Amino acid sequence: MMEMHAGALHISLYPFLAAASNYVKESGVTLDDLITAAAFERARLRGKERVHEALKEGTVRKPVIMSDAQAEIELLSYPFARILVSCVGDERLVRRYALSEAKSAYEKLKEDSSTGSSADTDIINELSREFGIRVDFVRLPHEQERERVQLPFVDYLRFTSTLRDKRWKLVNRRLEKGWVKLRTGEFLRIIQEAIYERIKRDLPLDVPKALCESLSSYTEDIRQELEVLRKKYDDGSFEPSSGFRVRDPRCFPPCITAILSNLRDGVNVPHSARFAVTAFLLNIGLTGDEIIEIYKNAPDFDEERTRYQVEHIAGDKGSVRYTAPSCDTMRTYGNCVKPLLSLSGSRERGQSPRLRGRGAEPHSDDVCEKITHPLSYYKLKLKMKRKEGQEGKSTKRETATTKG
Amino acid sequence: MKEETRLFVKRKFKEYYSRARIELPKDFWMREWGFVLFDQYFPTKLVMRRHKSFTAKADVVGFLRDNAPAHAYYSSALYQYPAADMVKKGLIGADLIFDLDADHIISEVEFKRYSYEEMLERVKEETVKLIDFLVNDFGFGEEDIELVFSGSRGYHIHIKTEEVRGLGSRERREIVDYVMATGLDMDIFKVKDLKKEKFSGEKLKIGFLLRPEGWGKRLLKGLIDFLHEIAEMEDERAIEVVKNVGELERKKAEEIIRIAKDETVMNRIERGLIPEFVKPIWEGITKTVTTTVRVKSADRVDEPVTADIKRLIRLPTSLHGKSSLEVKPVRIETFKEFDPVEDAVVFGDSPVEVRVVRDSSITLKGERYRVEEGEIASVPEHAALYFMCRGVAEIK
Numbered sequence: 001m002m003e004m005h006a007g008a009l010h011i012s013l014y015p016f017l018a019a020a021s022n023y024v025k026e027s028g029v030t031l032d033d034l035i036t037a038a039a040f041e042r043a044r045l046r047g048k049e050r051v052h053e054a055l056k057e058g059t060v061r062k063p064v065i066m067s068d069a070q071a072e073i074e075l076l077s078y079p080f081a082r083i084l085v086s087c088v089g090d091e092r093l094v095r096r097y098a099l100s101e102a103k104s105a106y107e108k109l110k111e112d113s114s115t116g117s118s119a120d121t122d123i124i125n126e127l128s129r130e131f132g133i134r135v136d137f138v139r140l141p142h143e144q145e146r147e148r149v150q151l152p153f154v155d156y157l158r159f160t161s162t163l164r165d166k167r168w169k170l171v172n173r174r175l176e177k178g179w180v181k182l183r184t185g186e187f188l189r190i191i192q193e194a195i196y197e198r199i200k201r202d203l204p205l206d207v208p209k210a211l212c213e214s215l216s217s218y219t220e221d222i223r224q225e226l227e228v229l230r231k232k233y234d235d236g237s238f239e240p241s242s243g244f245r246v247r248d249p250r251c252f253p254p255c256i257t258a259i260l261s262n263l264r265d266g267v268n269v270p271h272s273a274r275f276a277v278t279a280f281l282l283n284i285g286l287t288g289d290e291i292i293e294i295y296k297n298a299p300d301f302d303e304e305r306t307r308y309q310v311e312h313i314a315g316d317k318g319s320v321r322y323t324a325p326s327c328d329t330m331r332t333y334g335n336c337v338k339p340l341l342s343l344s345g346s347r348e349r350g351q352s353p354r355l356r357g358r359g360a361e362p363h364s365d366d367v368c369e370k371i372t373h374p375l376s377y378y379k380l381k382l383k384m385k386r387k388e389g390q391e392g393k394s395t396k397r398e399t400a401t402t403k404g
Numbered sequence: 405m406k407e408e409t410r411l412f413v414k415r416k417f418k419e420y421y422s423r424a425r426i427e428l429p430k431d432f433w434m435r436e437w438g439f440v441l442f443d444q445y446f447p448t449k450l451v452m453r454r455h456k457s458f459t460a461k462a463d464v465v466g467f468l469r470d471n472a473p474a475h476a477y478y479s480s481a482l483y484q485y486p487a488a489d490m491v492k493k494g495l496i497g498a499d500l501i502f503d504l505d506a507d508h509i510i511s512e513v514e515f516k517r518y519s520y521e522e523m524l525e526r527v528k529e530e531t532v533k534l535i536d537f538l539v540n541d542f543g544f545g546e547e548d549i550e551l552v553f554s555g556s557r558g559y560h561i562h563i564k565t566e567e568v569r570g571l572g573s574r575e576r577r578e579i580v581d582y583v584m585a586t587g588l589d590m591d592i593f594k595v596k597d598l599k600k601e602k603f604s605g606e607k608l609k610i611g612f613l614l615r616p617e618g619w620g621k622r623l624l625k626g627l628i629d630f631l632h633e634i635a636e637m638e639d640e641r642a643i644e645v646v647k648n649v650g651e652l653e654r655k656k657a658e659e660i661i662r663i664a665k666d667e668t669v670m671n672r673i674e675r676g677l678i679p680e681f682v683k684p685i686w687e688g689i690t691k692t693v694t695t696t697v698r699v700k701s702a703d704r705v706d707e708p709v710t711a712d713i714k715r716l717i718r719l720p721t722s723l724h725g726k727s728s729l730e731v732k733p734v735r736i737e738t739f740k741e742f743d744p745v746e747d748a749v750v751f752g753d754s755p756v757e758v759r760v761v762r763d764s765s766i767t768l769k770g771e772r773y774r775v776e777e778g779e780i781a782s783v784p785e786h787a788a789l790y791f792m793c794r795g796v797a798e799i800k
Contacts, residue, residue, distance in 0.1 A: 153542060154567045157575040170578040171585060172592045174617035178543020181617070270574065334573045 015078035047080030054100035086204035087212035106192035253377035418472035474725025477716035497569030505558035555724025585698035593620035626693030650685035728789035756788035
């Protein structure tokens with residue numbers, strides 16, 4: 001059993017922190033032990049549970065830690081969960097898992113910090129050190145001052161430029177001499193993004209095949225669960241229900257597919273991307289309701305607001321007010337998935353470009369070279385498909401027009 | 405442009421490069437360089453020769469002296485292999501660049517009404533606003549802000565600090581949005597819950613507290629300026645102005661003017677305590693302040709000022725092949741006095757005979773030149789080169 005001292009019980013709730021992984025390292029438990037030793041079966045089961053909860057609930061439950069033994073299980077279950085996620089090797093699972101861990105950590109941190117005492121300050125200091133965020137405390141000129149923390153705007157942008165609510169936009173922030181003021185809760189929300197980035201960063205890990213095979217009893221359920229979800233989203237969300245013609249998700253350009261897949265996985269998608277996807281789908285004939293359905297999985301879904309926004313883009317009765325943005329615009333906002341042109345320059349994200357090449361992440365393709373607008377991509381691809389269908393042995397699918 | 409003209413201009417550019425002190429950007433060896441030469445395609449077709457890199461300062465200077473390019477650029481981005489194909493360059497980071505060009509700032513409709521000098525003046529105003537944002541809101545030191553006259557119709561700002569280099573295009577977009585007030589929601593700066601401040605006993609009802617920071621500060625200043633202005637106006641005119649801003653009835657407008665002249669109320673407003681009465685004109689003021697304070701980018705919203713990481717930017721101290729003016733670094737302290745058509749002129753005064761092919765006029769070094777199509781004119785060398793680069797005249 002590991003030797004634990006005071007902070008350990010607490011740390012086990014945040015197993016992605018450097019301190020937590022140091023504990024595991026120093027404990028002398030080897031990877032081999034973790035995977036095979038009977039003593040760690042409970043940690044392994046909890047690890048599997050982590051992934052399951054992430055898939056099913058989009059959250060990872062934080063247990064009440066009463067003993068060292070429990071803390072140990074919690075701590076060790078995390079590296080094991082990462083191994084499982086890596087063995088399954090599905091990009092969506094990676095995102096969903098990372099998001100669930102990060103969200104749950106945020107909830108827990110918020111709960112812990114609601115005391116408003118100096119312990120608050122400690123948590124903030126600790127987390128900002130952990131994630132290399134420079135932080136400062138605002139002295140309180142007025143009592144009603146609720147913003148207590150401030151960050152340099154560069155650090156602020158690193159984690160918020162993908163958050164979509166307008167209050168996160170820098171322009172709506174109290175920016176003075178390079179510092180952005182935040183409430184404690186807002187700071188923690190930024191930490192959630194930092195945690196998400198960290199967990200996702202090196203997943204999937206490079207786990208030897210043989211090792212993964214030996215873990216198939218753990219991964220089998222996860223795969224099945226994933227399959228169920230995939231079916232539900234892939235087939236369900238685009239079935240023509242309102243009788244519009246030609247709507248074939250397989251002909252969508254890779255940028256649109258990428259955004260849709262992020263939305264499906266509950267990843268925070270920037271406003272520009274939401275606009276692009278909404279306009280695109282409206283342009284090809286989806287109804288507002290069908291589009292709102294797609295947003296339901298977004299982390300901060302708000303039906304009323306989504307409806308308002310979708311309807312705004314849709315314009316009045318029938319006439320579509322906005323055309324989907326061009327490839328140029330997509331590129332400008334970093335929504336193009338073309339590898340050369342969508343390079344993210346941020347250091348944090350730039351660190352792992354190799355990951356982008358892996359998994360199920362969509363890339364631009366030959367058709368992208370021929371067009372300058374996502375809608376043209378779709379039209380061209382449909383045409384090509386239809387041609388293929390006629391020339392081939394004709395297992396005609398629903399790509400041809402149905403009703404008007 | 406005739407061959408003789410091209411050769412003449414090229415020779416003059418060469419003379420400039422052999423005497424000029426060229427300033428190289430920080431970390432120039434990690435940058436990609438690109439040039440447009442006075443070659444046989446010039447100026448009908450501008451061929452950019454890119455993907456060049458230099459490892460020593462003498463090589464850059466040597467290249468400029470040997471080739472006397474019409475346009476010289478370097479990448480705002482830093483690369484591992486700056487001369488490689490785009491795919492293999494290996495991005496390290498990028499300077500933060502703002503490109504304020506008359507093209508972006510003045511709408512097409514307005515364009516025709518402006519002279520070159522007026523246009524430059526307009527862009528200068530926007531540049532001053534931008535610098536204010538960069539210093540006061542973003543906290544950049546004046547020493548971090550490199551201001552450069554573009555050599556033609558605008559100004560460039562380069563920021564090369566370590567911390568901005570890691571910003572991705574999304575993050576950069578947020579900075580552009582900030583200075584252009586895109587997505588600004590003023591209500592976020594209001595504090596409505598004022599229970600903890602004691603206002604009891606005050607006659608005047610406080611509507612809300614406006615936090616004087618970020619855009620809130622700009623708005624508050626706009627409001628105060630507005631109120632001062634109307635307080636000093638002749639009554640009838642003030643009433644008209646207020647009625648317009650708030651779409652108000654006369655009586656309401658009069659009340660606002662009366663309060664604007666009340667010193668105690670004004671003192672309170674200066675602390676961000678906004679009285680109830682301001683509410684009807686709030687929206688109008690917000691709109692006015694936002695449109696005057698923000699850095700404009702005409703109506704072309706999709707023209708990003710700076711979000712692009714991988715762009716080439718003109719080399720300061722090089723020459724602009726469409727104007728013959730210097731891409732001139734300007735100190736912020738002396739920006740007010742800077743006059744491009746005086747200070748960015750690098751060529752001399754000896755007379756040159758030119759054949760004018762198109763009507764045009766320009767003021768250079770305080771002298772006005774107006775030339776007409778078909779005439780043969782003798783003008784100082786700097787004016788001759790300006791007209792030739794503009795495509796207005798050929799060498800005689």
